[in-house]
Amino acid sequence: MITAENLTVRLGGVTVLDDVSMTVAPGELVYLLGRNGAGKSTLLRACCGAQPASSGRVHIGGRPPRSLPTPMTALGVHLGGDVTAPGGHTGRRYLRWLAAAGGVDSARVDKVLAQVGLADVGSRRVSAYSLGMRQRLGIGAALLGRAPALILDEPLNGLDIDGIRWFRGLIADLTARGCAVLIASHMFDEVARTGDRVVVLDGGRVAADAPIAGFIGSHADLESAYVALTTPRTAVAS
Numbered sequence: 670m671i672t673a674e675n676l677t678v679r680l681g682g683v684t685v686l687d688d689v690s691m692t693v694a695p696g697e698l699v700y701l702l703g704r705n706g707a708g709k710s711t712l713l714r715a716c717c718g719a720q721p722a723s724s725g726r727v728h729i730g731g732r733p734p735r736s737l738p739t740p741m742t743a744l745g746v747h748l749g750g751d752v753t754a755p756g757g758h759t760g761r762r763y764l765r766w767l768a769a770a771g772g773v774d775s776a777r778v779d780k781v782l783a784q785v786g787l788a789d790v791g792s793r794r795v796s797a798y799s800l801g802m803r804q805r806l807g808i809g810a811a812l813l814g815r816a817p818a819l820i821l822d823e824p825l826n827g828l829d830i831d832g833i834r835w836f837r838g839l840i841a842d843l844t845a846r847g848c849a850v851l852i853a854s855h856m857f858d859e860v861a862r863t864g865d866r867v868v869v870l871d872g873g874r875v876a877a878d879a880p881i882a883g884f885i886g887s888h889a890d891l892e893s894a895y896v897a898l899t900t901p902r903t904a905v906a907s
């Protein structure tokens with residue numbers, strides 16, 4: 670279970686998240702939507718304990734993220750951006766390094782490499798991986814601890830159609846096993862196809878929190894419903 674309660678984050682005098690409350694229940698796939706700068710990454714970082722709250726709270730499985738005794742087994746995280754492994758690490762060595770740091774049995778590493786489709790290239794340097802392979806590796810890092818909650822920031826970026834189909838199956842399997850999954854994404858087709866619920870941020874506030882079909886309502890599709898609800902970036906700036 671991932672929970673944010675009345676979460677406010679101020680950065681550099683700006684309120685980036687404003688009284689945000691939301692929950693991701695076990696077995697649920699919730700997509701976090703919002704325009705560039707709406708506060709999605711900040712919310713995900715706060716949920717991981719990487720971004721302190723100005724007020725309000727976050728709980729992972731009922732505990733504040735920074736007080737989890739073994740964080741990697743409670744919450745899997747891939748905060749997006751490119752995976753850069755130190756010192757020319759191979760994919761396998763990178764995951765072993767993370768597993769050791771997180772107190773996870775190194776026997777998980779080869780299982781995860783297979784799970785993310787990198788078994789054949791585990792001994793290749795990460796610096797020689799393609800963008801999609803690095804994305805898979807980052808997702809693999811989030812899977813190391815077999816955590817019952819997962820947070821991913823734009824995990825589909827860089828994945829080809831095979832990667833997208835693989836990812837779909839992976840998340841369906843995890844949610845079927847009861848994992849609570851929160852994903853920030855701009856890929857509306859994929860969100861509409863696979864999500865249970867959307868939480869929409871607009872200017873740091875929750876503009877909607879609804880099952881996908883309910884959110885779409887009488888609109889033509891998810892994108893139209895979203896555009897009708899949220900403030901275009903140009904309007905925010907003017």
Ligand SMILES: Nc1ncnc2c1ncn2[C@@H]1O[C@H](COP(=O)(O)OP(=O)(O)OP(=O)(O)O)[C@@H](O)[C@H]1O
Pocket residue numbers: 680681683685703704705706707708709710711712
């Ligand atoms: N360290 C910081 N200091 C000041 N402002 C920040 C800081 N980090 C983020 N912000 C601001 O907070 C707002 C939300 O940023 P955030 O990265 O959470 O948005 P986002 O919804 O994830 O956007 P994107 O879709 O582009 O990834 C932005 O206006 C950003 O400029």
